[in-house]
Amino acid sequence: MRRIALAGPITVAEFMAETLGHPVHGYYQRRDPLGRAGDFITAPEISQMFGELIGLWCVEVWHLMGRPDPYRLVELGPGRGTLMSDALRAARIRPAFAAAMRLHLVETSPYLRERQAAALSGHHPQWHASFAEVPDGPMLLVANEFFDALPVHQFELRPEGWRERVVASEGDSLFFAWTEPGPSFALLSDRQRRGPQAEVSPAALGLASEIGRRLARCGGAALVIDYGPGRSLPGESLQAVRRHVPVDPLAEPGEADLSAHVDFAALARAAEAAGALAYGPLPQGELLLRLGLAARAESLLARATPEQAREIAAARRRLLDAREMGTLFKALALTAPGLPIPPGFAEAR
Amino acid sequence: MLFALPFPNIDPVLVEIGPFAIRWYALAYVVGILLGWRYARGLAARGDSPLTPLLLDDFVTWAVIGIVLGGRIGYILFYDLPHYLAEPLQIFALWHGGMSFHGGLLGVIAAMVLFARRRKLRFFHLADLVAAAAPIGLFLGRLANFVNGELYGRPTDLPWAMVFPRDPAQLPRHPSQLYEAGMEGILLFIVLFIAARRFRALRRPGLESGLFLCGYALCRIVGELFREPDVQIGFLPGGTTMGQLLSLPMLAIGFAIVWRVRRKP
Numbered sequence: 001m002r003r004i005a006l007a008g009p010i011t012v013a014e015f016m017a018e019t020l021g022h023p024v025h026g027y028y029q030r031r032d033p034l035g036r037a038g039d040f041i042t043a044p045e046i047s048q049m050f051g052e053l054i055g056l057w058c059v060e061v062w063h064l065m066g067r068p069d070p071y072r073l074v075e076l077g078p079g080r081g082t083l084m085s086d087a088l089r090a091a092r093i094r095p096a097f098a099a100a101m102r103l104h105l106v107e108t109s110p111y112l113r114e115r116q117a118a119a120l121s122g123h124h125p126q127w128h129a130s131f132a133e134v135p136d137g138p139m140l141l142v143a144n145e146f147f148d149a150l151p152v153h154q155f156e157l158r159p160e161g162w163r164e165r166v167v168a169s170e171g172d173s174l175f176f177a178w179t180e181p182g183p184s185f186a187l188l189s190d191r192q193r194r195g196p197q198a199e200v201s202p203a204a205l206g207l208a209s210e211i212g213r214r215l216a217r218c219g220g221a222a223l224v225i226d227y228g229p230g231r232s233l234p235g236e237s238l239q240a241v242r243r244h245v246p247v248d249p250l251a252e253p254g255e256a257d258l259s260a261h262v263d264f265a266a267l268a269r270a271a272e273a274a275g276a277l278a279y280g281p282l283p284q285g286e287l288l289l290r291l292g293l294a295a296r297a298e299s300l301l302a303r304a305t306p307e308q309a310r311e312i313a314a315a316r317r318r319l320l321d322a323r324e325m326g327t328l329f330k331a332l333a334l335t336a337p338g339l340p341i342p343p344g345f346a347e348a349r
Numbered sequence: 350m351l352f353a354l355p356f357p358n359i360d361p362v363l364v365e366i367g368p369f370a371i372r373w374y375a376l377a378y379v380v381g382i383l384l385g386w387r388y389a390r391g392l393a394a395r396g397d398s399p400l401t402p403l404l405l406d407d408f409v410t411w412a413v414i415g416i417v418l419g420g421r422i423g424y425i426l427f428y429d430l431p432h433y434l435a436e437p438l439q440i441f442a443l444w445h446g447g448m449s450f451h452g453g454l455l456g457v458i459a460a461m462v463l464f465a466r467r468r469k470l471r472f473f474h475l476a477d478l479v480a481a482a483a484p485i486g487l488f489l490g491r492l493a494n495f496v497n498g499e500l501y502g503r504p505t506d507l508p509w510a511m512v513f514p515r516d517p518a519q520l521p522r523h524p525s526q527l528y529e530a531g532m533e534g535i536l537l538f539i540v541l542f543i544a545a546r547r548f549r550a551l552r553r554p555g556l557e558s559g560l561f562l563c564g565y566a567l568c569r570i571v572g573e574l575f576r577e578p579d580v581q582i583g584f585l586p587g588g589t590t591m592g593q594l595l596s597l598p599m600l601a602i603g604f605a606i607v608w609r610v611r612r613k614p
Contacts, residue, residue: 104396113399114470117554124552126396133396 009168013151019253044083047315051086053291060343061221068138069100076106077146081119104134141222148259150203153184157195174250197236208270215336216275222334228262237261271334279345284329285320290344354511361497377493381486389482397551415460416453423452451595473554480561481541488534495526502575525575532568555610562603566596
């Protein structure tokens, strides 16, 4: 963070990368950001139903793949390991699925890795610093709220032409300024270039393309769940959240979670260009309903105490309701060419 | 005497720059810690342990302090307390030698407990990587003991017996430092390497640490059979030595840890 004062303004993307991932001061390196006591909450932390349905989705896709043994079950940014532990509990209905599984977790935070080790101790996960380190082989990949933390470049069409947004400093305070656009400007679509604001994440596009290439070469499928619009839209979406309340992204770098909306259409294009098929994005609520959330909630309610019943009903509402996570969050499926349509994604091509 | 191999008289001082002498012994500690650090980093990067290579970079400083303080305090307490009580300033004369493995072990354990608590890590995730790397340092340390001609063996008439310059009796003796380097260093390293790589022991927290404790204790107890006990202590009752006595609790604790890990899925 001293870097700006010494070396001059940095792009918004560099700012995000530094504040989130810096090995000493970075947001994810220092704390557990999740849960009620943390800064934000994710779908798997709301209810076990979320992870369970994703686990069943994985089992079904594994069958569609022809039950490869071994196969790699990969999760990007597993947080506390809640989603994966719920998913694997639900997947116990097919013991062969767990027996053939090699579990790979992509995580850089040592603190969260310890939490994952505790949550998934019986499954012998292997940790990696990046997706590129995960060995080849047929794979099922899950990424829930991972892409939103990847750095974005922001551009704006100003009276003097296109400019890139940068973070500069004066004394102790940080502020936004504008400079000549960097090389990432070339990644903007024609639609985005109509202005007046545009956002692009080379890191996210690169990762989607890497996943697409891996799926095309080794087989399998990926499920990406995140928040963002279904189509590439103009505008900017960088936001900072601390203790569940939006804050100024520049106020306390490294103290708040930074994220940006995920451009699903661009991810789908990048993965398809690399040889995979893309389905969706679907609203998260719709996918969960198609996968049987209603039935799952009923069966949980059948043996719940009154207090648990209230929690389950509240969780169902948060996961499905358009005003909560139901439509803002979306799910995108990527598959190897030749794989049948993954469950829940029929008519979502 | 007639059949003794000549002791390869290597100068304990590697280079001398003005008033500073770099001894093989000091070099063994430095190189041992550096190589051990790189090796532990490599093991962490393989992903069976949740620890990140960056965390090990942070731990190195803690390890050095643990080894040096623990090794020195352990030597003073276990091996030569009356001498250091009479001449307390000698405590700081590190260049005269006198480090205890068991003291260094306790020092590193203390450093690991503090570091793990501060970084919210599980103790055995850290200890397992350190244990896997420790034989590298032990190997170099025993070679340095040999170069210094200290901690030599018991008299023997074996063809590879040698006379150590610092031996007042000038008898042909076992080069027991080399036996120890072979057992505590090479043999133990290979066992832990195979456990980590072939059997993925790092996935079962505590296993590598337990194997290290058992393996070191056994090697040391066997090695001491060929080694002349420290002059100031001599033999303990029953012909045992201080090194063997200190290794017994290690063996018991190591066995208990392995037993506990084995019972888990």
